[in-house]
Amino acid sequence: xxxxxxxxxxxxxxxxxxxxxxxxxxxxxxxxxxxxxxxxxxxxxxxxxxxxxxxxxxxxxxxxxxxxxxxxxxxxxxxxxxxxxxxxxxxxxxxxxxxxxxxxxxxxxxxxxxxxxxxxxxxxxxxxxxxxxxxxxxxxxxxxxxxxxxxxxxxxxxxxxxxxxxxxxxxxxxxxxxxxxxxxxxxxxxxxxxxxxxxxxxxxxxxxxxxxxxxxxxxxxxxxxxxxxxxxxxxxxxxxxxxxxxxxxxxxxxxxxxxxxxxxxxxxxxxxxxxxxxxxxxxxxxxxxxxxxxxxxxxxxxxxxxxxxxxxxxxxxxxxxxxxxxxxxxxxxxxxxxxxxxxxxxxxxxxxxxxxxxxxxxxxxxxxxxxxxxxxxxxxxxxxxxxxxxxxxxxxxxxxxxxxxxxxxxxxxxxxxxxxxxxxxxxxxxxxxxxxxxxxxxxxxxxxxxxxxxxxxxxxxxxxxxxxxxxxxxxxxxxxxxxxxxxxxxxx
Numbered sequence: 001x002x003x004x005x006x007x008x009x010x011x012x013x014x015x016x017x018x019x020x021x022x023x024x025x026x027x028x029x030x031x032x033x034x035x036x037x038x039x040x041x042x043x044x045x046x047x048x049x050x051x052x053x054x055x056x057x058x059x060x061x062x063x064x065x066x067x068x069x070x071x072x073x074x075x076x077x078x079x080x081x082x083x084x085x086x087x088x089x090x091x092x093x094x095x096x097x098x099x100x101x102x103x104x105x106x107x108x109x110x111x112x113x114x115x116x117x118x119x120x121x122x123x124x125x126x127x128x129x130x131x132x133x134x135x136x137x138x139x140x141x142x143x144x145x146x147x148x149x150x151x152x153x154x155x156x157x158x159x160x161x162x163x164x165x166x167x168x169x170x171x172x173x174x175x176x177x178x179x180x181x182x183x184x185x186x187x188x189x190x191x192x193x194x195x196x197x198x199x200x201x202x203x204x205x206x207x208x209x210x211x212x213x214x215x216x217x218x219x220x221x222x223x224x225x226x227x228x229x230x231x232x233x234x235x236x237x238x239x240x241x242x243x244x245x246x247x248x249x250x251x252x253x254x255x256x257x258x259x260x261x262x263x264x265x266x267x268x269x270x271x272x273x274x275x276x277x278x279x280x281x282x283x284x285x286x287x288x289x290x291x292x293x294x295x296x297x298x299x300x301x302x303x304x305x306x307x308x309x310x311x312x313x314x315x316x317x318x319x320x321x322x323x324x325x326x327x328x329x330x331x332x333x334x335x336x337x338x339x340x341x342x343x344x345x346x347x348x349x350x351x352x353x354x355x356x357x358x359x360x361x362x363x364x365x366x367x368x369x370x371x372x373x374x375x376x377x378x379x380x381x382x383x384x385x386x387x388x389x390x391x392x393x394x395x396x397x398x399x400x401x402x403x404x405x406x407x408x409x410x411x412x413x414x415x416x417x418x419x420x421x422x423x424x425x426x427x428x429x430x431x432x433x434x435x436x437x438x439x440x441x442x443x444x445x446x447x448x449x450x451x452x453x454x455x456x457x458x459x460x461x462x463x464x465x466x467x468x469x470x471x472x473x474x475x476x477x478x479x480x481x482x483x484x485x486x487x488x489x490x491x492x
Contacts, residue, residue, distance in 0.1 A: 005055040008036045013062070013118035019105035022061075025117045026093035026100065029059045033119075034129040041126055041152065050151050056129075058089040058184040060120035062176075063107055063490070071110040076481040077492035078106030080177075086490065087176040089120045089184035091128065092191065095203055098275065099302055103180075103491045120184075122159060126152035128188035159185035162296075165423055166340055167485050180491035181424060182300050190297035197294060198268035198282065199242035199260050202301060206270055206278040207475075208467040209298060209306040211416055213286055216456045217309060218267060221281045224460070225271050236278055240270040266294055277471045279464060284412065288334035288385055291415035299423035302492065304475045305353060307428045308416045309463040312381065312408040314433035315401060321436070322455050324376040324462075326357055327429035330414035331382035331404045337415060341422045347414070348421075348482055352473060353428035353466075354378075360466035361430070364458060379407035381429060383414030408433065424492065426478045430466070432459050 011029055016022035033056035040054040063086045071079045080086055093100060104115055126148070148154070163169035165181045191202045212218070222241070228234040232250035239247045242264055245257035266285065272278040282298075284290045295306070312325055328349040361376050362368050382401055389397060389409075401409065413429040420427030432455055470478060479492050 004052045006040070006050060006052045007055050007057075008033060011119055013116050015114040015116050017108055017114045019101045019108060019115075022104055022115055022117055023093055023097055023100045026059045026061070026090050027097070029117065029119065030090065030093050033057065033059075033124060037124060037126060037129040037152070041129075044151055053150065054152055056124050057119045058091060058122050058124055059093065060087055060089050060118050060122075061104070061179060062087045062116040062118060063111075063113070063179060064116075065111060065113065075106070075476050076479055076484050077488070078103065078490060079110040080107075080490050085176045086179040087120075088178060088180035088489075088491070089122050091124075091184035091188050092202075095191075107490050122184065123153040123156075125155040125185065125188075127155055128185065128192070155185060155189065159183055160189045161186060162340065164489065167487070178489050181489050187300045190300040193297045197264055197266045197297070199244075199264035200240055200268050200270065201244055204240045204244070204270040204272065204280075205268075205276075205298065205301050205303070206272060206280045207276040207304040208279050208471055209303050210279060210281045210460075210463050210467065211284050211291070211294070211306060211308050211310070211412070212281065213284055213310045213412060214456075215283060217460050218269065218281065218283050220457050220460050221269055221271075224464075225269065228271070236271045236273050238272045240272060242267050242269075266290065273471075279467055286387065287411050288336045288383060288415040291334075291412040292336045292419055295416055295419040295423070295425075299419070299425055303425055304478050305426040305428070305467065305470050306416065306420060307353070307357070307430065307463055307466065308413045309459060310410060310412060310431055311434035312410040312413075312431040314408055314436045316377075316407050317436075319377065319407070319433050319436065321433055322375075323433045324361055324459075325381060325408040325429075325431040325433065326354065326361070326376055326378045327381040327408075327413055327417070327431070328354065328378050329380040330417050330429075331380060331401075331406055332414045332418055333382060333384045334411070334415045334418075335385050337418050337422070341418055345418075345421070347417050350426050350428065350478075350480055350482065352470065352477055352480070353426055356466045356469040356473075357428055357430050357462070359469060360462045364462045364465060377407055380405050381408045381410065381413050381431065382406040383410055383412060385411065387411060421483060424479070424483045426470075426480065426483070428466075430459070430463060 014025055037056050065080050065083050067083060108115060164178045171177055194202050225239040228236055229239050229247045229249050230252050237249045243257050243259040245254045245259055247254045266282055268282045270280045282294055284294055330347050332343050362372055365375055367375060408431055410431060417427045417429060
């Protein structure tokens with residue numbers, strides 16, 4: 001087919017001083033281009049061989065700053081600090097309409113400069129133009145002689161990366177600087193992965209996310225959500241389960257969707273509220289690899305906060321089963337993030353998140369001040385990648401845990417916190433002590449069942465209340481400058 005392409009007419013760049021108008025232009029351009037690609041693919045499946053390779057491009061936002069003049073930098077985002085051209089490719093702008101409008105309005109207002117919408121030079125892969133979760137494993141008619149890659153663009157691994165958020169991208173002189181933390185193909189990749197892992201559409205994800213490693217929490221969350229929907233008097237307007245099974249507020253049963261024939265790898269549930277201010281709960285299962293996988297993908301939705309609610313081994317004799325641990329530091333022995341964020345990078349506690357969690361524990365338990373120490377300790381949590389660490393020679397790991405001042409041990413919390421720090425998503429951890437291996441109090445079936453039955457409901461209530469407290473804050477307070485490096489993008 002050579003280097004000639006079949007494309008829709010090129011759209012000339014347009015300048016905007018209205019963020020809403022700019023986002024609408026992005027929506028129209030993206031919809032036009034992806035429709036062109038889907039129609040060409042439909043023809044291909046009917047055996048119509050394209051004369052040239054079919055290619056369309058992602059929309060692009062461009063912003064040019066001409067001065068070093070300082071702007072109001074009380075916000076950690078929404079501005080650039082040096083002259084130059086800043087760009088980012090955009091995908092699924094209708095899904096991100098609220099986010100994009102907010103980011104572009106800040107940029108326009110802070111610099112009193114227009115932004116430009118144009119077509120980029122990055123092709124939209126056919127896979128990403130289809131609905132999230134769609135498969136290309138179709139039965140092709142025998143008369144099709146053109147290979148898929150010869151007829152359409154496929155995902156380019158060079159465009160699916162975390163160079164920007166990792167701070168490893170090197171910008172050559174004269175080239176544009178990044179405007180957003182993720183390029184379009186990286187976002188598209190994660191949106192499709194979210195459907196695969198969670199069996200729910202990206203549009204259902206809320207801005208406040210809970211992660212857990214036990215089905216008990218899911219069962220309790222579903223019970224609470226269904227009660228809220230049935231009563232119809234909560235601030236939540238719908239409840240979404242895997243398979244996009246939706247129960248509307250005021251209903252006793254789902255009105256749409258179909259449960260999948262088998263559970264996804266990370267079952268996910270959404271208690272939805274206006275403007276995405278509800279709660280998403282994900283059962284990540286066991287292990288740091290799962291924790292990294294799901295947070296890598298949810299991060300592209302730019303949530304306002306995520307929390308880990310799970311169980312841990314208490315490391316101190318003074319702790320009791322059922323006590324809470326509020327993490328204020330982490331020992332990272334999970335290993336899965338070592339290539340993305342070095343272990344010497346500190347992962348700080350975020351004041352707004354810590355205050356919301358401590359306030360929620362106090363409110364739910366009825367304890368305050370010094371009395372709160374009866375049920376909760378604040379300290380260092382260590383996360384490891386070996387669930388059966390007790391089977392090894394314990395002297396060396398126990399010495400390291402003691403030197404680190406750790407008070408709890410688990411497999412996921414440090415991963416979720418470190419990835420929050422890396423991906424600029426506010427994070428926090430509240431764990432519940434379920435065993436004390438150093439004192440011989442192991443998690444045995446009978447003990448575990450009684451513990452889970454008594455403690456899970458309260459723990460989940462605390463997590464949900466903490467997120468509710470954070471949702472009442474301005475999101476700007478949560479997106480702390482502690483998460484920003486020397487060279488940051490204007491988009492949060």
